[in-house]
Amino acid sequence: MPDQHSTRDDEQGSDLSVVFSASPVPETADDASTDAPAPTGWPWFLPQDGLRHEDLAHAVDEDPVGAAEALARIPLVRRAARLLEHVGQGRPLTPEGELDPAELRTLAAELGLDLGGEEPAAMREIGEIVGPWNALAAGNWLSVSGAEVVPAEGMVPAAVQAEDPAAFVRFARALVVLLVLESLRQGGEEGGLFGGPDTFTALLHTVAPEGLLLPATIRVALDRGLVPEDPAGDPDMDEINRYWQVERDLCTLAAYGLLHRETSPDGQDIRFRGTAEVLIEAYGALEMFEELG
Known part of the structure; x- marks a missing residue:
């Protein structure tokens, strides 16, 4: 079986060293604490409402x-x-x-x-x-x-x-x-899926009528002030990595033909659309993967 397709180079902005060096610096600590999104544990790039996992069984044709x-x-x-x-x-x-x-x-x-x-x-x-x-x-x-x-x-x-x-x-x-x-x-490092909880939460949002809209790159997210900051007031690298892994997983699934992906005309956003049929089987695969250890 050939190595699975990698979308690591499909989008601009994957070179995080360039992004970090160009990130805006807040003028004062007070400004940083006021403008930066407050850490909540929830993925900062995802809506906080939407379809729940338990709703999937009722969303397909029997x-x-x-x-x-x-x-x-x-x-x-x-x-x-x-x-x-x-x-x-x-x-x-x-x-x-x-x-x-x-x-x-x-x-x-x-x-x-x-x-x-x-x-x-x-x-x-x-x-x-x-x-x-x-x-x-x-x-x-x-x-x-x-x-x-x-x-x-x-x-x-x-x-x-x-x-x-x-x-x-x-x-x-x-x-x-x-x-x-x-x-x-x-696994994600070998061209497959990272498959973390954020990815599967994101998948639930792809079946919303409007799909899931993400910033096309970290640079876009930084420019919009969306990325949480670390205690030093810099873009939080862990939060950036959360976004990158999810975006990479969704792009991989789209390339394989399990999601539909479209880029906005200005190149600033990516919209992913999915189906309940795909989500049910994806969650089934996750359960099998966890059982296999």
């Missing part, structure tokens, strides 16, 4: 046909089904265990991906392909054998929505939970 339609709208699920079709009876792999660049171009076109006119150097650079690939490999729907990837039996049948909605629901739910579980097991 009818197999309706549930299948909702799950089929998740980009990860659509791409995984298309990737299985593309693999067919088998496809050759590079020595690194990836599809070669020509194959990637073909697959990207089939998935309707915009690569920005650039030639992909490696599959791991395309999160929209890595996400479904990792999910299918984790569930044994794809098997890498030597220099070839071939279809495998899978933990549940890879059902087609139109033929068996109930079986398709099981397939789609398994795809989502396995991808999140594998990303949690990989």
Whole structure:
């Protein structure tokens, strides 16, 4: 399985040393205590109201046909089904265990991906392909054998929505939970998910009608005076790291096709939108991850 896509370099502002050196300095200690957000323990970049975890069970369609339609709208699920079709009876792999660049171009076109006119150097650079690939490999729907990837039996049948909605629901739910579980097991430092409590709290806010709006970078948050300060009156590095890990996790999930991400026209904000179907499986993956220790 290739390394999971990293969004560390996707957004400007990831170089925190530059941000810190440019952070505004309060004129006086009194000004700092008045203007800086007061520490509350709650993530300073998240709203304090919204959907609760216990509300999720009542937010999805229990009818197999309706549930299948909702799950089929998740980009990860659509791409995984298309990737299985593309693999067919088998496809050759590079020595690194990836599809070669020509194959990637073909697959990207089939998935309707915009690569920005650039030639992909490696599959791991395309999160929209890595996400479904990792999910299918984790569930044994794809098997890498030597220099070839071939279809495998899978933990549940890879059902087609139109033929068996109930079986398709099981397939789609398994795809989502396995991808999140594998990303949690990989960890944020290795390109997966940090998966802290703040990330899962943020996910709950993505299903609000307006989605979750975050400052696009720490620089933007600093300019707006949103970042709490430490006792010395400087931007609190722990609080900055909280934001960075959550933003990184949400961008990774968006790249994999589990969230929708849009940047404001002025580049100052990022809005994330999610679905209850994804959240339920994400929390299920978190529970499995914690049980596995």
